[in-house]
Amino acid sequence: MKPETTSVLSFVAQVISSLAWPATVLTCIFLLRRHLIALIPLVRTVKYSDVEIRFGQEIAELKRTTEIAELKGGATDLKHDRWESLSRLVDVRPRTAIRMAWNQIENSIRELAKRKDTEITDAAEGMPMVIGALLLNQGGISTQQYQLMQNLRMLYHQAERAEADTITADNAAEYVGLALRLAASLEEKGH
Numbered sequence: 001m002k003p004e005t006t007s008v009l010s011f012v013a014q015v016i017s018s019l020a021w022p023a024t025v026l027t028c029i030f031l032l033r034r035h036l037i038a039l040i041p042l043v044r045t046v047k048y049s050d051v052e053i054r055f056g057q058e059i060a061e062l063k064r065t066t067e068i069a070e071l072k073g074g075a076t077d078l079k080h081d082r083w084e085s086l087s088r089l090v091d092v093r094p095r096t097a098i099r100m101a102w103n104q105i106e107n108s109i110r111e112l113a114k115r116k117d118t119e120i121t122d123a124a125e126g127m128p129m130v131i132g133a134l135l136l137n138q139g140g141i142s143t144q145q146y147q148l149m150q151n152l153r154m155l156y157h158q159a160e161r162a163e164a165d166t167i168t169a170d171n172a173a174e175y176v177g178l179a180l181r182l183a184a185s186l187e188e189k190g191h
Contacts, residue, residue, distance in 0.1 A: 058158075059174040062151050082183075086176045094172030095159050101179035102156040105149060108186040109135070116140045129153060141189060148182050 089097040106128040113131050124130040136146045
């Protein structure tokens with residue numbers, strides 16, 4: 001063999017060996033694509049700048065599980081006005097819309113506690129989850145309402161810690177819808 005042929009064959013061998021792993025990975029992905037696509041909806045966590053965002057998946061789960069009687073009430077004018085103002089805000093400032101929706105829940109739970117004459121210490125006045133637990137214990141709210149409140153609170157805190165551009169308008173709109181439904185159901189319990 002000529003030295004030129006040897007160097008060409010050596011070059012081809014090096015190219016083939018450097019492409020072996022990527023080709024193997026691509027072949028596996030191609031063969032398993034249906035199974036991998038089926039796994040995508042199960043992804044619960046996306047890392048973004050060291051902040052774990054589970055927002056979209058959690059909202060979807062909450063939406064599926066909140067088809068309970070207490071949250072199926074009709075839309076009042078006040079609820080409609082709240083939805084209109086927050087839905088406009090969702091497109092521009094999703095995190096602010098989430099914060100304001102959570103504030104609606106806090107206000108509703110405090111008002112319900114006042115209407116039910118629930119004794120609340122001064123220290124617990126700023127703790128909506130404590131107020132919710134007190135109402136749950138006295139039968140003022142259902143277990144489903146309290147659990148939804150817990151989940152929405154967790155998502156609210158995740159949204160507060162998230163980078164500004166990680167919460168989509170669609171996810172924020174879903175959150176706002178669930179929060180306003182919960183707030184309306186709490187208000188209906190007080191009447």
